Amino acid sequence: MKTRRQNWLTRALARRPREAQRAYRAYQGWKQDPVAAAAPKKIVSRYYQLKTGHAAIGTYLKRIRAQESEACRGCQAPKESIHHLLFECRQWRRQRGTLYQALDRAGVARPTAAEDHPEGRLLGDPKATKALLQFLADTTVGCPPGDLAQAAERARKDDEWGLEALEEAEKIGDG
Numbered sequence: 001m002k003t004r005r006q007n008w009l010t011r012a013l014a015r016r017p018r019e020a021q022r023a024y025r026a027y028q029g030w031k032q033d034p035v036a037a038a039a040p041k042k043i044v045s046r047y048y049q050l051k052t053g054h055a056a057i058g059t060y061l062k063r064i065r066a067q068e069s070e071a072c073r074g075c076q077a078p079k080e081s082i083h084h085l086l087f088e089c090r091q092w093r094r095q096r097g098t099l100y101q102a103l104d105r106a107g108v109a110r111p112t113a114a115e116d117h118p119e120g121r122l123l124g125d126p127k128a129t130k131a132l133l134q135f136l137a138d139t140t141v142g143c144p145p146g147d148l149a150q151a152a153e154r155a156r157k158d159d160e161w162g163l164e165a166l167e168e169a170e171k172i173g174d175g
């Protein structure tokens with residue numbers, strides 16, 4: 001049992017560098033963006049991960065089999081997607097108000113109910129960068145589980161996340 005788990009973990013970690021490298025190359029480009037350059041590196045890197053679809057949010061963590069569920073960590077909604085976190089999650093209502101006001105100031109239209117993928121529009125609009133970085137700084141959206149744990153109940157959450165991920169992957173592997 002132990003060996004199999006360790007083998008899986010080794011493979012899972014080996015998969016990461018390729019994605020990390022891609023994100024890092026993108027991140028280097030962003031250093032030329034004065035807004036991004038001025039922001040703390042951890043926040044810019046979360047912003048990048050959201051842009052590239054490789055953020056530590058439910059939908060992606062489930063896809064890479066790092067966890068079984070894609071439910072929202074904040075409100076238990078069934079799907080923790082970028083759309084949910086930016087526009088719907090009730091955990092971030094206050095921070096969303098700040099985000100929308102910042103978008104107004106930047107001259108970026110707020111999302112409307114009729115719009116299919118407002119998250120794509122906002123993440124692709126340089127005028128929205130500052131407002132989004134502020135939102136990320138105000139929230140734990142896209143925080144890797146390890147960083148989240150630092151904020152609250154560090155040891156317990158780390159353990160749960162790591163064990164669940166391993167056990168799930170093992171089940172999937174055994175088919």
Ligand SMILES: [Zn+2]
Pocket residue numbers: 072073074075076077084085088089090091
């Ligand atoms: Zn939520």
